[in-house]
Amino acid sequence: MNAKTNFNVKMNKTEVVAAVLPIQEHWLPLSNLDLLLPPLDVGVMVCYLNPIIVSEKNKNLEFGSMVKILKASLAETLVSCYAFAGEIVQNSGGEPEVLCNNSGVYFTEAFADVELKEINFYNPDESIEGKLVPKKKHGVLAVQVTQLSCGGIVLGCTFDHRVADAYSANLFLVSWSELAQSKPLSQLPSFRRSSLFPRRPGYYDSSLNDLYVPIPTPPPTKPETVNPNDQVISRIYYVTMDKIGHLQSLANQDQKCTKFKRSKLESFSAFLWKTLACGIKETSSFKKIRFGMVVDGRTRLSNGDDNQDKLLKGYFGNVLSIPFGEKKVEELKEKPLNWVANVVHEFLDIAKTREHFLGLIDWVEARRPEPAMAKIYAADGDGPAVVVSSGKNFPARKINFGWGDPVFWSYHFPWVGKTGYVMPMPSPKGNGDWIVYMHLLKWQIELIEASAAHVFEPVTANYLNLI
Structure with missing residues (x-):
């Protein structure tokens, strides 16, 4: 079967999912290691077969039911992973910080007229980018769940790299899935920045000057001839x-x-x-x-x-x-x-x-x-x-x-x-x-x-x- 990249994705509904419990608004400073990251978004995609085919016990589990489970458990997960429900703003010193205000996560429901076995995963620029993994327009995290014509689903998440690395994103995904199955969290997330406080007085080896550099002020951009390579x-x-x-x-x-x-x-x-x-x-x-x-x-x-x-x-x-x-x-x-x-x-x-x-x-x-x-x-x-x-x-x-x-x-x-x-x-x-x-x-x-x-x-x- 030929893989498809030219399938259509219809965005049916977008709503904001916030933490199920109230969160007192506060500022969460980025650590010194977070500050080494420029504004970059990272996506992750997880694909599942039609649950009705996978297990007889899921025969009544329709897409709408799965979406409800995902939303409800996401709202629970954002209680402990509260930074993902906030937004990044500049503090008085001009540095980015997370405003933990429970503004929530944009959650989109979509439908793609393609079967899981037809998706051309080899070429994600055509099959995944802008289709199965959401573009984040607000906040720290965006979520999209896409139903496929075969009944399978694709869960796509995009998060701000300044707030989380892949290890943290993995921790979030595991916590979310555990709460979806009413299981206790196997690992509580910690935002205690004291683990990464600088020393007084500070000390570093000069070799770090060879690995890290101040970000230069970019010169005015000039039109360039685009080289296909x-x-x-x-x-x-x-x-x-x-x-x-x-x-x-x-x-x-x-x-x-x-x-x-x-x-x-x-x-x-x-x-x-x-x-x-x-x-x-x-x-x-x-x-x-x-x-x-x-x-x-x-x-x-x-x-x-x-x-x-x-x-x-x-x-x-x-x-x-x-x-x-x-x-x-x-x-x-x-x-x-x-x-x-x-x-x-x-x-x-x-x-x-x-x-x-x-x-x-x-x-x-x-x-x-x-x-x-x-x-x-x-x-x-x-x-x-x-x-x-x-x-x-x-x-x-x-x-x-x-x-x-x-x-x-x-x-x-x-x-x-x-x-x-x-x-x-x-x-x-x-x-x-x-x-x-x-x-x-x-x-x-x-x-x-x-x-x-x-x-x-x-x-x-x-x-x-x-x-």
């Missing part, structure tokens, strides 16, 4: 467990001690970095490639205190750092994969300590209110840049609202920058395969499909067993 596009692939294992074995060649074994994600990232370098021609103006990886600091900030560990486990916000490496294109071409994997491991090691995150908090504090950002996103290099963010802990099997486990999911992050973004997630098959969302320059996607098609295979309904 500068277009950024999104694609979704799957990578089998065998291929991941093979890459890991290549990355660990000559690695005599298992203690220093390169991880699957490090090996995958090294392969992607080398693949992109090998596709750059000698006549190109690109001489180097930057490659970064997102590191979650929750476990890094732990100091052995049980209460602190518990708070950090439920911490709602951004606790991220993005270390990166920069290497010459020719060097990446010539060196074997295990050498590249060692480079990835080395720059990751920088961000794997408690002191790194404490220092980053202090680094931001020393520059406030001047905004700053990860340097890999700043267009000051002489070559392309790519960031890998791991979604390997995406809790898909826990996002069950009472009508079965999801059969497909993906984050969706079509941001406007030229730095590429890649997120591997566990496959719905549960067999060790990965689903990989890519948002890269058009020439990079074409290169990957030309030279690494044996690793990156387009997601199809066939692969997902939807046919």
